[in-house]
Amino acid sequence: MTAVGIDAIEIWTGNLKLDLPGTFAPEKGEDPEKYTKGLGLNASSFPDSYEDIVTMGANAAHRLMERKGLEPDDIGRIDVATESAFDNSKPVSTYVAGCLEQVYDGDFHHANKGERKFACIAGTQSLDDAYNWIRAGRNRGRGALVIATDTALYARGDAGEATQGAGAVAMYISEDPDLVELSTDQGYGSADETDFLKPNQQFPSVDGKRSVQVYLARMREALEDYESVAGDVHPDDFAFAPFHTPFPGMVRKAAMLAYRHVTRDTAIEEELAKEIGRQPRAEAFDDKESFHDAVREYMDALKETDRYQEWYAETIDPTLTLSREVGNWYTGSVHIARVSAMKYALQNGQDLAGETMLVGSYGSGAQAEIHAETVQDTWEKEIEALNVDAQLEARYDLSWEDYEEIHDVHNHDMDVDVEEFTTPEAEFVFDGWGRMGERK
Template sequence: MTTAGIDAVEIRTGNLKLDLAETFAPVKDEDPAKYTKGLGLHASSFPDAYEDIVTMGANAAKRLMDRKGLTPEDIGRIDVATESAFDHSKPVSTYIAGCLEDVFEDDFHHANKGERKFACLAGTQAIDDAVNWVTSGKNRGRAALVIATDTALYERGDSGEATQGAGAVAMLIDEDPDLTVVEPLQGFGSADETDFLKPNQQFPSVDGKRSMQVYLARMREALRDLEEQRDLHPDDFAVVPFHIPFPGMVRKGAALGYRHISRGTDVEDALAEEIGPQPRPDDFEDDEAFRDALSEYTDDLTETDRYQEWYDLTVEPTLGISRYVGNWYTGSVHLARAAALRDARENGRDLDEQQMLVCSYGSGAQAEVHIETVQPGWEEEIAQLNVEEQLRERYDLSFTEYEQIHDVHNYDESTDIDAFTTPEEEFVFDGWGRMGERKYTYVE
């Protein structure tokens, strides 16, 4: 049986940085701890005036292809996942392919190109599609590029403003991958929800409290769906990457997930001696009383040494990049995977043949939980990432400069300012074409 999964990964941050504690909090007259401890965020990544979802995606894809020694002939599929698209017809994948064709000698005329949309879940859905394409044999020996790219901006003054971010994650999906095999088992939780949406508008309308509830409800459903296919146990998984709207939200998702998959296991039995057994619906007269008891149990659970040790080992390392770049929408969970692998390599943790439980989510709303197996050789692949260098080299914005660059990327504003950084060996936005299309060039 053909195995397929993620063979390589590249990350591209926006070239600008907004420090939440030092720059954002003072202007908002807020305690910096609201962001660094409450949200779990220290900085946001922003695109400069010449950057957008195309340049970030194309730059990540080019670096991936260069270091893997690939040409366009090796790529049979290009899928872009985004919720920041600027055209309702022409997919972002065609723009990115056009950029890459300008620097490679061949073209992608025989590659299937598309654009995936389901809020933050679309990147995982695009991986699913690409894996199915590879394992079906339709790939004819070629690999797929999956690119998750977003500018996750909110209207200024919105409660979600501090969680903003911008960047791209490019992944090569191929047979016998070097990073992770995507296993066939999947669990889904899906419902028609209006927790977060953009009805013909750039910036989202968000019901924050509802969105958190929906996130957890859909994740619970997805875990139940996966459990119908195989037994789950907290100790089965070395890494548990979640979608990260902000790290504080992951703390809630992780507690729910641990509680759920430890139910009926030796873990619950061991914890019962300390905090009692998990509440069961049949033990209560009504649903409200059950939920209150479950909430109290979950609070107690997160205070136990057993849970905290599990969280520190399997979840905390997934947050190492997102804390300094913010929410990347479709790229968020894929940043989490890369961050965990990077942390494992730096700390000498052996993940060969270990499993991940990847927990993806998109508002509107759907969660997907699937299993990936880390492949021998993952350390060599993950060592190629240069994300630390990118983070160090970002331009540190003042608040006034932040307001200016926010206006540049606001489709309803017409703002012309000089770039804060000088592009070098990267694709850049280069103005408008005759039909209103965006034009790009590569700067040596």
């Protein structure tokens, strides 16, 4: 069976940056370490006044097409995953295609275009759709363009304001991919939840504390479902485990839960038992509360062990590097976690070819998906070509007053006009509703 997977990835960050410990925390009267140590964040990316989900998505896609020498005729499908859509009828992919058609001779009239929505998991669902389309033999030799693009902003004063971000990830899905092959095995955890909603409103209504619990519950179900098809998972099976990262502190919790789950009934558990005692099992407790207390105690002890810390440092921590600097990108978040890990491997001379990564995607509302990916021999060239570090470095550092202005600009309920903080360079820009995505 021919391999199908991600051939190439490109990233486009919003052109502005909000320093969380330096600018945000003092204004909120909070300890900067709540951000750096608690949430695990240094900064958030923000869109300038001429940027939005269309321009960021089109810019990421354009970089990808240029680098891979792709023409519109090579692309048979364009899906945009977003939870920041502004049009309830036309999919955002039509706007993106309109931008790209300005700079290519060909057009995308032949391409099937759509928009995927299920909060942050929609980017991975679009990958799955592209994979299935190719596997079904309906692609006629073409690949699929998947774009995950969001402006993840919360209302001023909402607890979520600390975890904002904005950016896009474009991925080309094809046969014989250069980056990773997607596995056929997947596991899901899915339930009707109301922890995070955007019913016809610009900023989410979110019960932050509950959303953390829902994330963990669905992720555990997805892991169990994944094991029911792929067999038992062992912590050393995977080079990296990129998870959806609304903020790195969330992944700290998810990683521990996953580790506790996959070490059950293994030699690792035997060894850990000598150090911290055997894992608590629900059936051994009369009531839920004392079971939960025992689990909490076990987890507290687990995270102090050398074995866990080494696994975390090698498998999880490298996935968080970009997220620390850009915040939550919703649909793009798990996809920048994958890139972070691969960049880390490149920088440290780690040979990833043939290695497997366990990818955990999540969307509020709520659904989690676990799947595996195998790194291809040509991965290094793909990761070397990324210029994300230069993009992050070039962002304009917002003062508090700048932040207040730009937040208002991106609140569709307000009619605000501010000067641009940065100057667009050969990129698509939003220049009013009549001139969407014009290239400057």
